[in-house]
Amino acid sequence: MRGKRVRLIVAITLTLILSGVLAYQIYYRPYQAMDLREQLAQYYKLENELARIQDENLKLVMETRRLQKDKKYIEQLLRERGYIYPDEELQIMPPQTTAPHEAD
Numbered sequence: 001m002r003g004k005r006v007r008l009i010v011a012i013t014l015t016l017i018l019s020g021v022l023a024y025q026i027y028y029r030p031y032q033a034m035d036l037r038e039q040l041a042q043y044y045k046l047e048n049e050l051a052r053i054q055d056e057n058l059k060l061v062m063e064t065r066r067l068q069k070d071k072k073y074i075e076q077l078l079r080e081r082g083y084i085y086p087d088e089e090l091q092i093m094p095p096q097t098t099a100p101h102e103a104d
Helices: 002-027 032-069 071-080
Strands: none
Touching: 032 071
16 A cells, blocks of 8 residues: 555656646747747848838839830930930940140
C-alpha cells in the first residue's frame, strides 16, 4: 500500500512539473514578444511599400490618361526623343568646345 502511495505522489509531482513547463512554454515564452515586434516591423515595412506602390500606380494611371487624351504632351515626348515631322529637317550640331589659347 505504501508503494502505491509513493507512485501516486511521484506521478502527481511529475504531472504538476510537466504542466508547469507546458504552461510556461505556452504563455510566457521569452521570445514571444520579440516575434511580435518583428512581425510589427514587417507589417509597417509592407504597409509603407504598399503606399509607395499605390502612389506609383496613381502616377502611372494619370500618365496613361494624359497620353490617351493630350496630343501636345505626346508631341512633346516624341520631340524629346528625337522624332520630327516628315517635312522637317534634323540638324545635329557638334557641341561647342573652347580650345585653350596657344602661345606663339
